[in-house]
Amino acid sequence: MYREVICQKIGMSSIFNESGTSLPVTFLKPVALQVLEVKTKDKFGYNSLVVGVGEECPSRKLIKPVQGQFNKNSLPLRRKITELKWDGEKEYKVGELVEFHSLFQEGEKIKVQGITRGMGFTGAIKRWNFATSPKTHGSGYPHRFQGSLETGRGGRSPQKVWKGKKMSGHMGHETCTIRNLKILYIDTDKSLIAIKGSIPGRKKSLVRVRSLHKAKPLVPEKLLVKNSTKES
Template structure:
């Protein structure tokens, strides 16, 4: 039987390796006059800025072996750098951050203070402004337009967003309580939480007791999501798995703290230089992936499958 996925082009592996080689060369080469970014190279101790994207929804993709996996589509909406922050804490340490804004908005709906801030940065008015802590070598010039190529297919990211609000919910939905019995003396309280306190000692309900209340609508972080594909023409980022928040919600995307930042520093200190970054990755766009860098790369870059053999091959 002819497998339909066998007819798909098998050029994604070559594309992603070409991308990594291009990024590595771009990081060490002299910047073009249109960039305005000083030449620098990513190191295991570097922490890059994140991006502000809009969650467009979920879909499905297939790898080279025909295995299906879910992805969430994130889109950048004119994400630009509006400020570089550098302050000194009380203990004498320095705090560095990059302020990023996204989603253009009319000037008439922007407050005067923020309107002046955007005009000083030389960018259009934005709906959302966020700040990402970085290392001193990862500052990005103000006014730089960031691209989806900031995240390379094959790396891992953390996505921060506000979860979907469920309203006031009971203990069975909020905390997965099994409820009371369906018979044998239980009357019209089958979904009740049951007893919540003790006897006269302590004579109160302990703080933090799982009870009914507001569910959802809080800040949540989903860690270690793999970047599967990047579309530089539409500024789309395809991450494997689900992302908190409703469709069209604003989300913050950054390098994974565990699998990129912490793992790179640990493996570098141990001398495991081939494990500093995930497999097939050479380096990361540093200090950021810009529109100028995206023009020199293919419009669609896909990540090669992590599977060694096809899951549909019969076992011996």
């Protein structure tokens, strides 16, 4: 069964398993997902759930067309509307909440999609991991220039800069998906999910947690402590 939810990134920490190994952990917090519309393959050509995301918000923060999607079903206004992929196996009704703990289990492998942190305009050294020029022996300034851009040695060889050349430019703020991340534990009381490893995005950013297309066997991690929620 294919599953997808939206969570908020809280921060990173580390916890220990029973063998004493320190594990890097990213904490996620499930956000409220209320079903506004159920799209089926017979009517729309694909299956999906149109959901309202986040906590309730006042009407002044939403435009009238967005408010209409909530008002026609007599549902509270929420900050965002999006679609979740849905395979049609589990039935949902309008107004029902999509809950994380009912779809995922501890020890399960998942994939997480988020938007990487924006770095702005960066040089080729930082953007493409180029080497800097020598600091001595008459190399000259600047030391962080990427080097020659043209190709060819004259004659019949074209001397130009080809399209797609790795140069300085905008870095980050791109959609990134990390696969095969393990759910270490789910704390329903504190509404926290511990994911082994790092996840793209800044703190408090929204990420999409999805199941793998080819399910892998559950391998629960034996942890020593489960109450570490320190943000990095």
